[in-house]
Amino acid sequence: MSAGEFTFYLLSAVILIFSVMAVSSRKLLRAAIYLLFVLVSVAVFYLILDYLFLAAVQVVVYMGGILVLIIFSILLTSHLAERLPVVPTWTVIVTSITTIIGAGVVLSILYEQKLIASLGKAGTYDVETIGKSLLSYEKLGYVLPFEVISILLLAALVAAIVIAKKPKGSKSIEQ
Amino acid sequence: MNAYDYTLWIFVLPFLSFVITGLLKGRIKASLTGLIATSVIGISTVLSYLTAYKYFIVNKSTPYVAVEAMSTTWLRFSQMDVDFGILLDPISVMMLVVITTVSFMVHIYSTGYMKGDPGYSRYFSFLSLFSFSMLGLVISTNLIQMYIFWELVGVSSFLLIGYYYQKPSAVAAAKKAFIVTRFADFGFLVGILILSNYAGTFNFIDLTDPNGILITQPIGASFMGISVLVWALILIFMGGAGKSAMFPFHIWLPDAMEGPTPVSALIHAATMVVAGVYLVARMFPVFSLGAPEALGVVAFIGAFTSLFAAIIATTQRDIKKILAYSTISQIGYMMLALGVSGYGGEQGLGFTASMFHLFTHAFFKALLFLGAGSIIHAVHTNYMDEMGGLRKHMPATHITFLIACLAISGIPPLAGFFSKDEILVAAYQSNMTYFLVEYLVAGLTSFYMFRLYFRVFWNKEPAYKHTPHESPNSMVIPMVILSLGAAFTGFIHFSGFVTSDGAAFDSHIHWNIAIAAIAIAIIGIGVAWKLYASSSDLSSRISKSLGAIYTVAKDKFYIDEVYIFITKKIIFNLVSRPIAWFDRHIVDGTMNLIGNGTVAISYRIRKFQSGNLHQYAFMFGVGVLIATAIYLYFITA
Amino acid sequence: MIEDISLTQILTVSTLMFFIGVYGFLTRKNMISMLISVEIMLNAVNINFVAVNKYLHPQALEGHFFTLFIIAIAAAEAAVAIAIFINLYRSINSIDVDDVTEMKY
Numbered sequence: 054m055s056a057g058e059f060t061f062y063l064l065s066a067v068i069l070i071f072s073v074m075a076v077s078s079r080k081l082l083r084a085a086i087y088l089l090f091v092l093v094s095v096a097v098f099y100l101i102l103d104y105l106f107l108a109a110v111q112v113v114v115y116m117g118g119i120l121v122l123i124i125f126s127i128l129l130t131s132h133l134a135e136r137l138p139v140v141p142t143w144t145v146i147v148t149s150i151t152t153i154i155g156a157g158v159v160l161s162i163l164y165e166q167k168l169i170a171s172l173g174k175a176g177t178y179d180v181e182t183i184g185k186s187l188l189s190y191e192k193l194g195y196v197l198p199f200e201v202i203s204i205l206l207l208a209a210l211v212a213a214i215v216i217a218k219k220p221k222g223s224k225s226i227e228q
Numbered sequence: 229m230n231a232y233d234y235t236l237w238i239f240v241l242p243f244l245s246f247v248i249t250g251l252l253k254g255r256i257k258a259s260l261t262g263l264i265a266t267s268v269i270g271i272s273t274v275l276s277y278l279t280a281y282k283y284f285i286v287n288k289s290t291p292y293v294a295v296e297a298m299s300t301t302w303l304r305f306s307q308m309d310v311d312f313g314i315l316l317d318p319i320s321v322m323m324l325v326v327i328t329t330v331s332f333m334v335h336i337y338s339t340g341y342m343k344g345d346p347g348y349s350r351y352f353s354f355l356s357l358f359s360f361s362m363l364g365l366v367i368s369t370n371l372i373q374m375y376i377f378w379e380l381v382g383v384s385s386f387l388l389i390g391y392y393y394q395k396p397s398a399v400a401a402a403k404k405a406f407i408v409t410r411f412a413d414f415g416f417l418v419g420i421l422i423l424s425n426y427a428g429t430f431n432f433i434d435l436t437d438p439n440g441i442l443i444t445q446p447i448g449a450s451f452m453g454i455s456v457l458v459w460a461l462i463l464i465f466m467g468g469a470g471k472s473a474m475f476p477f478h479i480w481l482p483d484a485m486e487g488p489t490p491v492s493a494l495i496h497a498a499t500m501v502v503a504g505v506y507l508v509a510r511m512f513p514v515f516s517l518g519a520p521e522a523l524g525v526v527a528f529i530g531a532f533t534s535l536f537a538a539i540i541a542t543t544q545r546d547i548k549k550i551l552a553y554s555t556i557s558q559i560g561y562m563m564l565a566l567g568v569s570g571y572g573g574e575q576g577l578g579f580t581a582s583m584f585h586l587f588t589h590a591f592f593k594a595l596l597f598l599g600a601g602s603i604i605h606a607v608h609t610n611y612m613d614e615m616g617g618l619r620k621h622m623p624a625t626h627i628t629f630l631i632a633c634l635a636i637s638g639i640p641p642l643a644g645f646f647s648k649d650e651i652l653v654a655a656y657q658s659n660m661t662y663f664l665v666e667y668l669v670a671g672l673t674s675f676y677m678f679r680l681y682f683r684v685f686w687n688k689e690p691a692y693k694h695t696p697h698e699s700p701n702s703m704v705i706p707m708v709i710l711s712l713g714a715a716f717t718g719f720i721h722f723s724g725f726v727t728s729d730g731a732a733f734d735s736h737i738h739w740n741i742a743i744a745a746i747a748i749a750i751i752g753i754g755v756a757w758k759l760y761a762s763s764s765d766l767s768s769r770i771s772k773s774l775g776a777i778y779t780v781a782k783d784k785f786y787i788d789e790v791y792i793f794i795t796k797k798i799i800f801n802l803v804s805r806p807i808a809w810f811d812r813h814i815v816d817g818t819m820n821l822i823g824n825g826t827v828a829i830s831y832r833i834r835k836f837q838s839g840n841l842h843q844y845a846f847m848f849g850v851g852v853l854i855a856t857a858i859y860l861y862f863i864t865a
Numbered sequence: 866m867i868e869d870i871s872l873t874q875i876l877t878v879s880t881l882m883f884f885i886g887v888y889g890f891l892t893r894k895n896m897i898s899m900l901i902s903v904e905i906m907l908n909a910v911n912i913n914f915v916a917v918n919k920y921l922h923p924q925a926l927e928g929h930f931f932t933l934f935i936i937a938i939a940a941a942e943a944a945v946a947i948a949i950f951i952n953l954y955r956s957i958n959s960i961d962v963d964d965v966t967e968m969k970y
């Protein structure tokens with residue numbers, strides 16, 4: 054097989070195996086680490102598709118931000134030796150049947166389509182183009198979502214602070 | 229015609245009096261309300277006389293035509309309109325005169341009779357309401373307007389019969405009157421609807437036009453072998469029969485004597501009960517030219533009722549009940565006269581006679597009731613067994629009462645003679661059976677009236693608790709005025725004014741019939757004098773010997789009991805009870821089922837709101853899957 | 866584009882990853898585990914967008930930007946979610962999703 058195929062199969066195997074382990078692990082911290090591996094694989098995937106900026110954003114935001122947050126919260130809310138409860142068999146069966154059916158539906162539609170890769174030349178994805186696109190207000194400019202996202206992030210920031218603030222005079226978890 | 233514009237005030241003024249006295253009662257002195265009501269009616273009376281003068285004498289036209297003094301369109305439907313207006317023609321102008329005169333007399337009388345009664349103001353406001361309704365009824369231009377005022381008259385009658393509302397018998401009598409007349413009015417309404425459906429109009433002038441659509445084009449439809457027009461007219465007559473207390477709707481009138489006596493005088497003697505006769509007279513061209521079968525029904529009911537009521541009247545003991553049955557009998561006369569009448573000129577003698585009798589009857593019957601009220605006021609009892617020898621104590625009442633009795637018996641030269649003679653002539657000219665029946669009733673009439681007269685004013689005087697004295701002037705003066713009417717109105721040449729087609733004709737006394745009528749009246753008086761003028765027990769011996777016949781007649785032929793049996797045992801049990809069961813269990817049950825069902829279902833499915841996030845997510849996912857699957861495989865496949 | 870790999874294969878991987886995330890979301894009780902499953906789902910979607918963009922419309926940038934924005938939103942959402950978890954842990958000392966059923970009937 055060619056290099057491209059080998060890389061892709063390896064990458065998809067990593068993604069799928071580690072995501073299964075992330076959702077079925079009994080130790081919470083290990084689940085978080087498996088998630089880390091999944092995120093890394095996705096970043097690699099972006100790399101082999103020539104989306105360099107996106108890969109960088111993925112690493113920085115997801116792994117450096119979200120995952121760190123998740124690990125902090127795991128450490129804050131559970132003890133390291135705690136094992137998550139076993140899922141009842143009935144739930145497992147029902148849920149797996151549902152997901153398999155769902156996956157079947159989507160895949161059946163997918164395989165009916167004739168998706169032919171376009172033979173056009175790839176566009177440029179350097180940072181300058183991306184930056185200009187983000188702030189342009191011509192057609193296919195993204196200035197509106199950009200501004201909206203900035204407001205959203207502000208709102209999320211305020212919300213997180215307000216919600217996680219310790220209320221006055223209440224018991225903290227140290228006591 | 230703006231010559232008659234003021235006629236609007238004839239019936240609007242009593243309405244204003246009703247509103248004002250009704251609203252102000254309790255706030256102003258009671259006697260002031262009496263004064264307001266009486267003066268308003270006085271003004272209406274003057275205006276009515278003015279109208280009569282203008283219509284009959286000043287604007288005399290041959291033949292007399294119906295004049296619409298005013299008319300406005302009130303309701304507009306696509307095919308016909310309901311108007312509101314004032315119609316002046318010979319019978320309505322005559323009725324205006326009668327109603328306002330008698331009402332005015334009754335108002336003056338009531339100021340004396342009802343003095344000191346706690347509901348004095350209420351009484352006068354209801355009396356004004358009645359005057360307004362009755363006046364509105366006679367000047368209606370169309371059937372719907374007449375129906376509205378018809379019901380209003382029924383309501384006023386109900387209010388006045390039940391005036392002594394603390395007496396359960398009065399309340400029951402008021403309900404009975406209203407329900408019986410309402411039931412008859414149902415027939416009236418159906419008749420109106422059928423008639424106007426075929427004629428395309430409600431208006432009287434158009435309906436009764438001899439060249440109009442209703443009479444010249446016979447209606448093809450028929451129902452059960454009888455033409456629809458005949459059915460409609462019979463139903464309309466049913467309404468009139470209810471209001472006029474014809475058999476079998478007569479049951480309410482004797483019970484209506486529970487009301488105060490001036491009310492009986494006004495409503496149940498002179499004005500409201502003749503509304504049925506007025507209705508038939510109003511629709512007379514249609515009856516006579518379009519559906520003579522209906523006229524036959526009218527004549528039969530009239531004759532039967534007059535005989536029936538006269539027989540019952542001879543056995544009654546309560547003076548007001550005797551007068552009530554006498555009224556029923558006399559109205560039977562009027563209906564019979566209409567029933568045997570033809571149309572146009574000499575043929576219409578019955579019509580003229582009926583209207584003439586209506587006119588004179590109003591005077592002497594009202595006088596009789598007012599006299600009875602005067603007697604009751606003095607003696608404090610209604611039963612003639614407890615009275616006697618009153619001629620010494622109450623001279624004015626005695627003389628006026630005697631004049632009225634002579635008038636009703638048909639003794640010349642009093643009014644009743646002329647009108648009754650014309651009716652007998654009309655009956656003689658058309659149907660011998662009816663003539664003989666009416667002849668017999670004339671004799672019975674004089675018998676029971678003079679039975680009453682002799683028993684009360686002659687006979688032996690019982691021991692009165694306190695000696696009766698003559699009534700105050702406010703009560704005597706109206707009686708005197710009415711007695712003048714009863715005495716002299718017979719000389720009016722009625723056939724010059726009120727005829728079936730408006731054209732005057734000459735009527736004269738047929739002396740052969742007249743002498744026969746006078747003869748039987750004198751026989752009746754004589755028998756009554758023999759039995760009742762002196763205190764002998766001859767009358768009770770005769771009644772005992774008649775045995776069962778006497779008892780049946782005394783108990784009013786058990787008609788009331790039959791009605792109660794029909795309604796209680798048959799209608800209530802067979803019709804009302806199942807319907808009530810249906811309503812309670814099935815209709816209400818369905819509603820309750822829906823309500824309780826909703827509650828029960830919601831109790832079961834509240835588990836969906838579990839607060840369990842996984843369940844929500846699961847449902848969400850499954851729902852999306854199903855929606856997608858349906859969309860893909862079933863809709864777009 | 867990756868040589869010799871068709872778009873369908875990439876989309877298959879993305880689908881499977883997504884449904885693994887759904888399975889995890891429906892099965893797990895711990896709220897942070899549920900958050901992890903959500904992140905897996907979001908990443909699957911991101912792969913989807915990027916692949917379609919690269920294979921079907923190489924000149925366009927829509928898929929790329931969509932993915933960028935999804936990453937930003939996922940970050941904000943994770944931050945707020947964790948703030949809520951911390952707050953909840955303070956009140957009821959548990960982050961089990963079965964313990965927060967106060968909005969039930």
